[in-house]
Amino acid sequence: MDMLIPVILSGGSGTRLWPLSRKNRPKQFLALMGENTLFQQTVLRTTKLDQAQAPIIVCSEDHRFTVAEQLQELRVGGASILLEPAARNTAPAIALAAMQAASSDPEALLLVLPADHLIGDEASFTDAVRRAAPLAADGWLVTFGIRPEAPETGFGYIKRAESVSPDGFKVAQFVEKPDSATAERYVASGEFDWNSGMFLFKAGRFLDELKACSPAIHDAVASVYATAKPDLDFVRFDKTAMAAVPEDSIDYAVMEKTKHAAVVPVSCRWSDIGSWSALWDASEKDADGNATQGDVVTYDTRNTLVRSHDRHMVATIGLDDVVVISTPDATLVASRDKVQHVKQVVDGLNRAGRSEHLAHRQVYRPWGSYDSIDMGERFQVKRIVVKPGSVLSLQMHHHRAEHWIVVSGTAEVTCGEKVFLLTENQSTYIPLGVTHRLRNVGKVPLELIEVQSGSYLGEDDIVRFEDVYGRA
DSSP, X not given: OOOEEEEEEOOXXXXXXXXXXXXXXXXXXXXXXXXXXXXXXXXXXXXXXXXXXXXXXXXXXXXXXXXXXXXHHHTOOOOEEEEESSOOOHHHHHHHHHHHHHTTOTTOEEEEEETTOEESOHHHHHHHHHHHHHHHHTTOEEEEEEOOSSOOSSSOEEEEEEESSSSOEXXXXXXXXXXXXXXXXXXXXXXXXXXXXXEEEEHHHXXXXXXXXXXXXXXXXXXXXXXXXXXXXXXXXXXXXXXXXXXXXXXXXXXXXXXXXXXXXXXXXXXXXXXXXXXXXXXXXXXXXXXXXXXXXXXXXXXXXXXXXTTOOEEEESOBSEEEEEOSXXXXXXXXXXXXXXXXXXXXXXXTTOSTTTOOSEEEETTEXXXXXXXXXXXXXXXXXXXXXXXXXXXXXXXXXXXXXXXXXXXXXXXXXXXXXXXXXXXXXXXXXXXXXXXXXXXXOEEEEEEEEESXXXXXXXXXXXXXXXXX
């Protein structure tokens, strides 16, 4: 196999798995199956491929530190993290990655993978990539078709045409998600595969086809790429230039138009985890068909998915074909055949100006995390955890004062002109309007309780003067 560069698309919002998946931490960054997140599983999958280089990752600015931290947990270095200042669908995202790769080697093979897919048979997937590599090296734009296990209406399909290699076929047609009768006909014909959204092609070849099939997208992305600026471990692009890029998927922009689309069929126990029902399908189940996680007790319950969060028990009685998802600030209860309507709930929360679709109660930051334990009209209580060696920005607030009580670890506190240490069971007061900073100078996580009081407690009441993460 020639040099292979994985391209991992991590820009999805994952609204169909609410309330667990939210805008600030969508499904690709959650450990839905196993210890690693779906994003981490995707990265690890690529390390098993011959000639695989460090990945190119395309994600939103909001998730940049999550990506960096999850790569660090895997001890995967050298990745290029491209930050999309605005989401423009998969064709522009892949074009940015292709331009990044082509700047070093236009002949490099790009393996494009969504970050939120689950593959149960990784050996079959790895074998499919090896079988597809000669086709990609010959100039084909290869997509991977999943051999259908059932007449699924939630996926697009690819119709195979004549063979172009021992393992690949020319694409006859891409078709949209069908109704039940059409899906049954597709599966019965033996000529159709599920459209996986995974691709393999040369970087330069893809850009040539993009320019031929969708020149407006190609030229607009080229203008965006010309604005690239390194920032810490990331590559930033101009937001105004990105907003001018036409929005389109790779299927519409290239794959349905090119004469060089090929498909390599594969059976690898694939799932896009596109709904809670799909997660139930992919999960291990007990004798009653229940898939559970967390502190869960079931009685007279069958074919049900139940997930609980830390320090919270969920008990079910007399349920059949139901989904129960509990988080600290929201609980979803739905029939398993109605979970596709979760998006309507998220849309309703957005219209109502609520925040439960945006962020969890526990919010992750590059320095650690905070959990809003309690809040009222003029107060809020947070549990803050700061990673060893990490430091928050030098900041101040116009509308609130803060009390800090150290639970464990050692804190270096800057409060106005004073800098001092606090250890377990010690506390301090940060008056309204005073510049302050918190640093973990120890080798273990710093945990503290913060009590805020004031007329306004929103996260946007922060004025940053210095910040090692570039947020000042």
